[in-house]
Amino acid sequence: MKFPIPWIGQYTELPGDDDVARAFTLSGSEVEGRETEEGETVMEFGITVNRPDCMNVYGLAREASVLFGKRLKPVEAAVLESGPSTAQLTSVVVEAPELCPRYRARVIRGVKVGMSPAWMQKRLAQCGLRPINAVVDATNFVLMELGHPLHAFDMDRLKERRIVVRRAGPGEKITTLDGVERTLDPERLVIADSLRPVALAGVMGGEDTGVTFGTGSILLEGAVFEPVNIRRTSKALGLHTDASHRYERGVDPEGPVAALDRCAKLILDMCGGTLAPDPVDVYPAPAVPKRVILRHGRLVSLLGMDIAPERCASILTALGFGLEARGDGSWAVTVPSFRVDVSREADLIEEVVRVNGLEGLRAELPQGIDPVGGRPAELEFEERLRDQLVAAGCSEAIHMSMTDPAVEKALGACAQAVPLANSLAPANSVLRTSLLPPLLLTAAKNRSRGARKVALFELGRAYLPAESGRPGEDPRAAVLLYADAPAKTWGAAPVPRLLDLKGKVESALDRLGLEVVFTAAERFPFASGLCLNLSVGGRRVGSVGTLAPRALDAAGLKGGSAHYAEWSLGGLEALCRPPSFTSLSRYPSVVRDFSFMADKGVSWAALRGKLVSLPLPNVKAIHLVDCYEGEGVPEDKRSWTVSMIFQSPDRTLTEEDVVSVAPVVTGALQEAFGAVLR
């Protein structure tokens, strides 16, 4: 909010601009910018939502007077009244007092409306307002100066020259000053004449009854409206104005008096006319000043800093609070009507702190015995998984949780992704149900920037639609390997294969103490025959596979191949088995290799399963040494070399121990698979 410094200076003595900016910034109203307009300094104040009293020149002057210990001058608002009383000229009926606690009106007759003088136009321009005519400018001027929104009606255009404050009828219409016709409902409060709405209360006036250069009589409104209703109306109609901005934050219930007088004086000065005595004031339940107890001891113990009682008292008094010492180190504090934000002891402590400053605050650590801190086991598990995946050669990506619904769908998302009600862009309009869409889009983006090979992982949540309307959050891990050409870098591995990915996933989880079981599966977006279920502890937790070409198309990846794994992390941590020591045999091991050919249809899982099941003593491990097809091997066969390692815990194995193994192995493989020893 922009205000010229000399205007503030009219009400209290100010030091140089640098000191002004610094003092405001360090007391809670940050000076966010400074410029020179029409030869004067204008500052941009970042006024927090709790301080509507500072959203005007006089409020800032009050702050400055406290910060710099200077006097605050009163507002000049003495007016000359004459002729019939206001009540004889108009009437005000408030039919919805719950939405309008106070409505005060003044009437000025016989005005000649011209343009406002240059000095006033300059002030308005400095605050970012355009001049309209002398009367409208006067209301805006007072809004900027004293912070209370006012509205001026052309009284001759009010039917029966009277005001009714009421809820709008269903479907009732009003054309506001911006020329837009708006359809209302009973949730909207209107200012009406005897016939129709003439203003949207606290938001904007109506076009028909606004003051023009032809206006002769004016009804000036100074009202108090209920903040929540103003805010709802402003939101519902998409109409945010200087008035609604202040009303929705809360205005001083006593504000209309001075604001109307000040405005009336300005209008009389500029436009002439006579001001009717005895303003109409519908104020059935005058606001009762709030009283709050402030304990000095509480202030000291909350801050950990001693601010002397005299200092506290003088700060609060200067800010307009009434203090009454209670003799026990506390005060009964009366809150001034303009401080709508203060109602509790904590608020008063903040007031003292704000003005006193926090420079004197020591920096000390809490005393006492600390609870044991640390990460919960599930988070520690995630950190360790990250480290394992980095060690496996993958770099960590972090994506938005929002993604493109079209890509989600094209990648075969099993559920309808949860849409945001107010997304910023279609490409970020749903919550991902899988980590695949963002990862694959990222691969495509990197490819378009020249990367030929991408190895990425991400740990993050998938958001799964639920009946309740609140999506379930499933912590996931995903790994994507993509390449569209063999690596051309010195020493780099060639194009990654599905088995590389399978190995990375298996080794990462194995290192965390999880035993992974892979079983063949068929599932889009994986290519047919190139997909595996990933299970841990007898439960399927995810998939690993080669992505189908049309999945790559969906992300705009032209060419190349991608392998992808994604699994759910929920509950995995509880299944992790810490390493457990197995004693080391003191006796050497014996190795036997078996080379044989089998039909292409025979899988490693089948071969291994058979070998494991053989009743052979002292088998320590079975390793795959080689699996080969091609030259030298018949078209329909594959050649295998398997290594079996034998070791006894209590003696050295002899040749005789192992020699009997060969016929058992070859016999079994031949019987089961027709495998022929090479």
Added chain:
Amino acid sequence: MHQERFDDIRARFAEEIASAASESDVLDIKGRYTGKKRGILQELMASLKEVAPEERPAFGQAVNALKSELEQGVDEALARVRDAKRAPAGLDVTLPGLRPDLGHLHPITRVRREIEQIFISMGYAVATGPEVEDAYHNFEALNTPADHPSRDIQDTFYITPDVLLRTQTSPVQIRTMEARRPPIKIIAPGRVFRRDDDVSHSPMFFQVEGLVVDRGITMAHLKGTLTHFYSALFHRDVEVRFRPSFFPFTEPSAETDLTCVICGGSGCAVCKRTGWLEIGGCGMVDPAVFGFVGIDPEEYTGFAFGLGIDRIAMLKYGIDHIRHLYDNDVRFLEQF
């Protein structure tokens, strides 16, 4: 005079043995110098009779010393040529080393871990909560009622009027206080969302929220905690300045300014010549928040603070634009 002969033999031997490329070369040299028959040293010894009688003992000792020196040279040369035969040859050792294929942690993760580690060392527990929150935990219980302008401070992504993407990790405060009684000492790192996308904002970013509740907790403790934390994080003594501000869930509230870690406070482009970096918000837990979770504000006090992991990462690594953080360009990721 004799010395010259010795030096001459020594020099010739050194030259020949150094150029020996095979075992037979070495053995040939050995024969010529130390051979029992007509070896050079043998001849040298034979010249003893030409030496003056009083110098003879010294001369004999010198010959023996030279002999063992040459024998040692022969042994070393033999070991060298035999090893060369067993080891592979012909490698261009100036070729680049083969680096293991390792990935990179995202800078956000690196910084988040650093932050967590510092607080864990100070006895804090790490807490998490849902990213899709209800309005009650994200706003209401944080003293931000519906239809109040304080809701506008954070532009919010909604799923339904009551379900939203959390705008802060502060709801974890509420969930923690709902679940247990003081003493509470937590930090809550995580994703947060704001409906905001421009040069300096990302619709999603990472925050850390801290909360301490116990008897006798003061604002001085808050300042001490943040001073220690930031000094540890930036590996230098920093000063923390509190500037009064407004947050609905703390009172008093303050913006946390930090002596600029780039220029040390003398003023630079990063701190806009002020010498201070605005780094987060903090304050004493508002009694209204305690009211929502049923903690007696007369018995307990507490402080809360928040900071952006993104901002810290950008400061620490000199990242010039927030968009790099979530673009996942491998050229970016591989720098960390």
